[in-house]
Amino acid sequence: MAEEKRIEEELTYAILLAERVRSTVDEADSFKAECNHVGKHVDTIVEKLRVQVRSAQSFYERPVRRIVTEVCNNLERALTLVRKCKRRNIFHRVVTIISATDFRKLINLLETSVGDMKWLCSILDSNNSNSGIVITLPPIASNDPILAWVWSSISFIHMGPLPEKIEAANQLASLAHDNDRNKQIIVEEGGVPPLLRLLNETTSPDAQIAAATSLYHLSNDEERVMTIVNEVGVPIIVKVLADSPMRVQAWVARLVARMAEHNSIAQDDFARENAIRPLVTLLSFETSSDDRKSLVGKQSIHSLVQINKEMEKNSLFDSKNNHLYRPYVSSFSSFHYSEGSSRGGNSQRRERENERPEVKLKLKISCAEALWMLARGSVLNSKRITETKGLLCLAKLVETGEGELQFNCLMTIKEITAAGESNADLRRAAFKTNSPAAKAVVDQLLRVIKELDDPKLQAPAIRSIGSLARTFPARETRVIGPLVSHLSNKSPEVAAEAAIALGKFADPENFLCNAHAKAIIEFNGLPPLMRLLRVNERTQLHGLILLCYLALHAGNNGALEQARVFNALEGVDQKMLAQFPDLKELVSKAIYHLKFYHTGPHSQRLLHVP
Template sequence: MASSEQEKRVEDELSYPIMVAERVRSAVDESDSFKLECSEVGKHVDRILQMLRTLVRFATATATSAATPPLYDRPIRRVAAETAKNLERALALVSKCKRRSILRRVVSIVGAADFLKVLTHLDASGGDMKWLLSILDGGGGIVVSLPPIASNDPILSWVWSFIASIQMGQLNDRIEAANELASLAQDNDRNKKIIVEECGVPPLLKLFKEGTSPLAQIAAANALCHLANDLDRVRVIVSEHGVPAVVQILSDSPMRVQTLAANLVARMAKHDPVAQEDFARENAIRPLVTLLSFDTFVDDPLGHLGKQSIHSIVQINKELGKGGQGGWKFTSSYSNSYLFMEGSSRGGNHRKERGNEDPAVKLQLKVSCAEALWMLARGSVTNSRKITETKGMLCLAKIVEMEQGELQLNCLMTIMEITAAAESNADLRRAAFKTNSPPAKAVVEQLLRIIKEVDSPALQIPAMKAIGSLARTFPVRETRVIEPLVTQMGNRNTEVADEAVAALTKFASPDNYLHIEHSKTIIEFNGIPALMRLLRSNEVTQMHRGLTLLCYLALHAGNSESLEQARVLTVLEGADRTVLPPHIKELVSRAIIHLNLYHAGMNSQRISYLP
């Protein structure tokens, strides 16, 4: 909607067609020919004029009454504009019937067909005005009749009626209308576009944040979730101050409503980086972590957690954090309790209801919160840091350990995004993934468990991505993180094997300060034979990644007997004769030169690189 249209009052929009209608009435009285037809036009215009004035009185009364909901003006503006056009047509026709000179009367030929066409247009305007009054003066109930203005696009009239009911109707009508909008939005993107263009977002947000009825909030949230699958539509929700409203719902609402609020966070953050940043500014991460932590840590190893003050809990946290690798389980319980004590002031109104809630509802809330955290962390160092600062990693690690299905996957994907952010940001990496950090240890333990024990590519791949992202944080002695990756290079699933190579490449890359030591460890765990088997595949990406890792191993551990036994020099020389990307070509050439220093005698033994 244009800004000039937004600034123009509804009363001003209606004043112009009223003025044109008055001029038509005067022209009818002054007509000299086609008096019967002009009289019929006058009757139609009288009816329209009466409805226009009724509409003005209604709009004025609504604007001046504080107790009356604001007027939904989108259909009024459209109908007023169309009515003005039809009245202008009538004025032009009737004006030709005035007494005038012989020449003007000859030039201005008027026929019965012209009157028939004008009367048809006036009939349509009358129908539009009647429909408009029915949706505005009907107590906010849903009107399903079709006005002439929307005869070619029934969806438009339904959207108008539903939005008017949400904005001006009684609670039951508002709930029903919001559900109808959600159904329309679910059908296709065109319906979503119409709903947003016709200003459906503000009344839906108002219904969502009022908190007068959980059913109303659920209906509004469903509609908003269906709308929030596109950057432009998400921007509209953001511009209507939707982010603070959603965060407030997360902090203090029934579980079913919080679930949909978390879904909305995930949708908005997924499609719009601006929304992602706004949620960070509004501190959306803390209530999400709090809700995700609910019922996750049920053990109290010291038996007296409930008696501790917040200060005591934080102090115990610090002490337990110094206790080495095994201390993270204790820390997790205390961190979780601290979270809930901290968030109880905002979420206390519904805490008693949570204990009696259906387990399926609790599970879905956690699934939605985990997805929201995933989308907030994706590509965002700021949000990833906020998750680690709320002790969220302990909760994520515990859920990955204890849960299965969508909840486990969403938490694992969140961890993957946090580690990716840590890979790109040294400050986050040092703060959140210190060697002696219990949360970091807990996360790594679960990542390694999934890589070694869980036969699911959907879980293994993000786990290996996360370990690869953390490659620069592991000391030389942490060889246990390399062995399962070497093993997975032999996985029969090519995607898992390829991801294992990608992760190991980050250990052996020159960007890693310990690349020489890690390269030797990879070779010690029989990484060369596994890598050579992988290179025999015909998949180009896999071959390129494998060659990159092989070159790094050759450059950093060139004197290894494993390289000579596997005839790596011969393989690289064969690869050098194939078509390769320039950066890999250069890497292969450097590796060949380096290996020739150690294995020159191998030149007499040639095997073909290509199958």
């Protein structure tokens, strides 16, 4: 109400100012023709201002404020000039000089104000008469037509009938897609709130898609995303994500992904609003039967009972923090969120099942991307994904998916495993050796590493295995061989990732570093590792780290001497060592260790590095 009163006060002030100008015109003694011309323009302005007063309570304010402010400035100029035409004493007549040029300038300004006011009224008339979006330009926006288009589109989203609202939202989406300046204008001119209302309050899928598309194009900047968050957009987006048709959900999931990518506060807010649950549900749509068959075929009855117990526990945990969705039921089918609970029964489920395959694929791609961005750099969100049994779904889609869907699922797994690497509790809870989900993930990661010849997919898969290095027992050497084989990969990126991953197996902080170092050598990892030192700076850096770890933990292995590791370490570029002090210390330790084992009578003694 305070905002409405303020805009009404501005309009009232403008009307009073115009009436003062009109009364002063009637009192003019000189330049009467020019003053009458001014009076006619002022009469038109007053008429249009009164129209705005009658519609101010429901009208879009931004153009009104801008235009009324400019109108008031011109009316004040008119009042100042017309006052000089009143009867005065001889002294004022001598020192006050008025020319026809002054009136021509004033008339031009008033004509501009008349044009602006007519444009405002035309928007109001077109909103009321269903005549379509106004494409004319007000004089105030003659130097920046984008501003007029934005004003017109936003006003239609505020007040127009549904078809025009959809057209206006699509117009904003097109403008936002063009460049960042247009995006900023849309946000600054108040375009976010009506787009959120259109997304939330309409039941038209076309309207929701148009609104979601516009918001998506606006969300490539931290500050603009923050505007959406501040307008309480996150709960609205999550609600639409859970309750809308699949083609709407696909766009909304993309919106979640982009907002989470560009703003960490939005990333946290989506998790707090429980966006992860519907995302996992939508991602796992039509995979439940396949998952059950595969797991029943591979797991014992005891394992299935344990899975159900874990799901019961997780559903209780989520229900304490969940105000939007029902908890999972206690059965194996609880892997999936109840379709009926979010869409209203079997008819909605049939509608989903009968949706076009390309729409289903687009939805899965968007949901996988959203989970990736929500998990990125967030231990808490990664934990939430694992608690919804998202790992099983991701593993299944890595196995059956292709292209962008497979890539997004792999990137989500990469983020979750990275969070597990940095957080022991998550690592122990989600990646236990006997966990069906963890086993499925590792199996698919190894399949990608061994069978697919695509660096874009192999790199995140290798990094994920490296992040899980501490979870593998010494006997689990099946992961070492594929990593070693990629040390000689023709892609330097994949080779570097293989060296990094193997370095995590042989890292002194890994309890089983000695066993893993010996396994790397047994898989003939030294020859490709030595070649890796000559590829580029990145591969040389990580290759040197791995080589030092092998020297420290398997220094008495004759393969090291045969591969001339000692000579390679002594010949390391001193500039690189100066650039990385930690590497310099590590190389020194490795050289000392190798000297102790491979020179003179000390070759069989055990070294304790101080």
